[in-house]
Amino acid sequence: MVRVKLKNVSKLFEMEHESVSTLKEKFVATLERKRKRKEKIWALKDITFEAKGGECIGVIGENASGKTTLLKIIGKMLEPTRGKIIIDGKVATLLTLGIGFNTELTARENVYLYGSIMGFTKSEIDSKYNDIVEFSELGDFMDVKLKSFSDGMKVRLGFATAISIDANILLVDEVLAVGDGAFQMKCLNKFEELKRQGKIIIFVSHGLETIRKYSDKVIFIHKGKIKEFGEPDKVVESYETYLKSKELKAYNSGILEKIRNQGIMDVKFLKNDEEFWVFNSGEPFKTIVKFKLKKRPSTFFLSFVDGREIRFYSKNIKDNLVEFDVNSLPLEEGRYRFFVGYDGIKMLNYFELIVKRGEAKKDTRIFSEDLSLDKEVYAFDKDCEKIFENFEKRKTLVVFSNIEDAARDSENGTIFNNKKILFKGKTEEVVDKYKEKFCKEIIKKYGNELELK
Secondary structure (H helix, E strand, C coil): CEEEEEEEEEEEEEEEECCCCCCCHHHHHCCCCCCCCCEEEEEEEEEEEEEEECCCEEEEEECCCHHHHHHHCCCCCCCCCCEEEEEEECCCEECCCCCCCCCCEEEEHHHHHHHHHCHHHHHHHHHHHHHHHHHCHHHHHHHHHHCCCCHHHHHHHHHHHHHHHCCEEEECCHHHHHHCHHHHHHHHHHHHHCCCCCEEEEECCCHHHHHHHHCCCEEEEEEEEEEEEEEEHHHHHHHHHHHHHHHHHHHHHHHHHHHHHHHHEEEEEEEEEEEEEEEEECEEEEEEEEEECCCCCCCCCEEEEECCEEEECCCCEEEEEEEECCCCCCCCHHHHHEEEEEEEEECCCCCEEEEEEECCCCCEEECCCCCCCCEEEEEEEHHHHHHHHHHCCCCEEEEEEEHHHHHCCCCCCEEECCCEEEEEHHHHHHHHHHHHHHHHHHHHHHCCCCCCC
């Protein structure tokens, strides 16, 4: 049975560094036999997955994440530092452009060279030669030296040769992106044919739609580790979300530079203890704000604006850090602007955060007409009596600027005034009480002639 199985595979590279900048310094360093500084880099760490016959595995990730190193280890071009690899089948590789070829030889000669490297006799290569020429569409160039070929022509020759030998496992790097569109489609259709023959294809690509369409499973590699492995749509979406978060991080870093002179030194949203700027609605999140102010504030807030305003208050202040810890993000799907503030002072520059669709959980939801904690506050939740008690214990407080938003999906409500309960009951009753009180204040202020709609 054809299979590729990796268990806890890691690869360590040691990079040598010399701190010399002139020829004289290099000469002196040689005479003194100074030891070069070595930096250890784990290109892969604890990689575990399995591919079986008839499967096409797509590999995605940023540059320098370990994708090509993974293929080279499976293709036995590199030895792992540790871990176990099982390869049941013959492997053909198409990685770096021209690998296994000699540019001083003709295309015809290179076909025979590659075949001999793979262990085939001349007669076996003879039997496959016409198929290679036909698939590559390079019949008029087979007696031309490879150094005269374009990158696209090299890809044609390399792919045609790799798929024509009797290998059970095909490893393909991003080189297909070099070819023209029609030849790329021809190669991808060949993937389907190879899968039907029970062969394994493992290919690296930055073309996410190609990965979605042709992969049975996808590996998302991040900093040498498998971040996710599974169903194509789900894994590709995770990678796209990561790229959006990285884009937002760069944008928000620019905003941060503008407000550092106002005392806000750093703002980070964390997901699983890693900085991240894309969240699902209803998902827990943590925010860390680093500040440098002459006077220590008593309360910090994050304020999200999207036609309405939602604030998160926190008194969890230690040294020059404040932490917001929210169990459930009460924002609907969308791209939000938000600003940071403290003790009534707000920064004028807006950061951005993306919220994706998710299941919003019922959580402490608080409404305040003027977003002030020392005035009347309307709360909606099962445990609303504990709101101020929790806030005094340095818990995060959520404040809505619209009573309908605050009451949505809540079962019970309470009206507070100066931290005293004025009224509590079912959500509908609390909202009616609020509207009744609000209407009376409007009429008192503007007169009975005001028509309320």
